[in-house]
Amino acid sequence: MRLSVASHILEFAGDDPPDIAWTGDGGEIVRPPNFQILEVVDCRNVTPHMRRLTFAGENVARFAGLDALHFNLMIQHPDVMEPQWPHVGANGVISWDQPDLRPIMRKYTVRSVDMAAGTLDVDFVLHADAGPGSAFAQTAAVGDRVGVIGPGGGGLVAADWYLFASDETALPAIGRMLEHLPAGARGKAYVEVSDEGEAQDLSAPPAIDIEWLFRKGRADDAPSQLVDAVKGVKFPGGDQRIHVWAGCEFKTFRAIRAFLRNERRLTNMEHLVVSYWRSGRAEEE
Ligand SMILES: Cc1cc2nc3c(=O)[nH]c(=O)nc-3n(C[C@H](O)[C@H](O)[C@H](O)COP(=O)(O)OP(=O)(O)OC[C@H]3O[C@@H](n4cnc5c(N)ncnc54)[C@H](O)[C@@H]3O)c2cc1C
Numbered sequence: 001m002r003l004s005v006a007s008h009i010l011e012f013a014g015d016d017p018p019d020i021a022w023t024g025d026g027g028e029i030v031r032p033p034n035f036q037i038l039e040v041v042d043c044r045n046v047t048p049h050m051r052r053l054t055f056a057g058e059n060v061a062r063f064a065g066l067d068a069l070h071f072n073l074m075i076q077h078p079d080v081m082e083p084q085w086p087h088v089g090a091n092g093v094i095s096w097d098q099p100d101l102r103p104i105m106r107k108y109t110v111r112s113v114d115m116a117a118g119t120l121d122v123d124f125v126l127h128a129d130a131g132p133g134s135a136f137a138q139t140a141a142v143g144d145r146v147g148v149i150g151p152g153g154g155g156l157v158a159a160d161w162y163l164f165a166s167d168e169t170a171l172p173a174i175g176r177m178l179e180h181l182p183a184g185a186r187g188k189a190y191v192e193v194s195d196e197g198e199a200q201d202l203s204a205p206p207a208i209d210i211e212w213l214f215r216k217g218r219a220d221d222a223p224s225q226l227v228d229a230v231k232g233v234k235f236p237g238g239d240q241r242i243h244v245w246a247g248c249e250f251k252t253f254r255a256i257r258a259f260l261r262n263e264r265r266l267t268n269m270e271h272l273v274v275s276y277w278r279s280g281r282a283e284e285e
Contacts, residue, residue: 002026002092010093020091029088032149036062037085040144041119047198049126050168051137052111055146060120063110063151066180069173071110071150073122074103075132085147103147106133106283107276109172110151112179123172131282156180157269159243161236162187162208165226165256168198169276170247177245178204190229192248224252231259244271250278 002022010017038055046052062068076083080101089095096102111121124137136146156177162185166174171191178189179202186207193199195216202210213225226248235242244266246256253275260266260273277283 002029003032003088003094006092010091020093022090022092032086032088032094034062034151035086035147035149037145037147038120040140040142040146042142043140046123046200049194049198050171050200051124051126052121053124053137053140054119054121056117056119057148058118060113060118061115063120064113064115065155066177067153067155068151069109069153069176070107071148071152072105073108073133073136074105074147074149075136076103076146077101083145083147086149104132105149106131106136108133109170109176111172111176123175125168133283154272156245157243157272158241159270160186160240161242162189163230163233163235163242163244164189164191165230165244165246165248166190167192167224167226167248167252167276168194170274171200173247174245175200175202178202178208178210181205181208188233190226192224192226223255224248226252227255227259230256231263235264242266242270244273246271246273247276250275 006020009020036057036059038057040053041056042054044052063071080098084096084098084102086094086096108122108124111123113120124134126138127134130138162181164174164177164187171193174189174191181204183205184207185205189204189208189210190213191210192213192215195214199212204210213229226246230246244260246253248256253273257273260271
């Protein structure tokens, strides 16, 4: 609460920010409450371009619910000697010892949580033109420590019939959601990856049909097949509750969202389409 109030005051104060001093409970808080340090305890490849890191932490329970799917991973700036972690300043705002060398943030999904072991898994796409996130996963070793801020993200909406569409970046999210659907859930899931070697065994209710789409053999700049796949789906009629969930590259996100809103006339409750990355652009911080 202090952070959100103080950052709004400073945002609207413009060039003449006031000093902010807090009194009362919570003065002992020195780290953001949604921050924790995780330690890498295992690294392995699930497929040639998907690297799974297992992290141990004090409070993995925070990521146990389906409404707690994502976090911001702090990748240390290459020029720092010691890892930098965020402080909560006396004014309630997050501060850094070396603000110019603060960590780089990237969004990732908690693929699974093992409450008994106190660990969680994150699947990282090892993509071309590797940025800090992909490079971190490629070189991470047991014992490495990372900061995370989270969780964030909405839960899975209850429906009778589902349509999922994702590329490999949203495959961890879809994989986790499919595992948690009620046994009687029906629908379709399209996942587009580079080739057969990147397909994974996903566990899902029997009436969810999973179809893999492969980019191999197509031109590098060919549009994603997810758009036509979604357009070609026959939606159930009647009063069935439907929900469409898609996570993919920005252009594909725009095309799918426009189709669902303008052609299918789905309500906000009936669809969630998210841009997970943008071709040719690093994630903004
Ligand atoms: C809510 C949410 C959850 C996410 N969960 C996951 C997850 O669990 N696992 C995961 O791997 N990703 C996930 N992503 C996507 C991930 O955050 C982006 O791919 C991010 O850009 C990776 O950061 P980077 O530092 O590797 O590359 P950046 O520094 O952001 O980008 C460097 C270059 O790489 C390109 N690039 C980025 N991602 C890809 C890609 N997937 N394929 C090809 N080129 C790419 C960019 O266009 C840019 O040219 C998630 C995104 C969101 C919004």
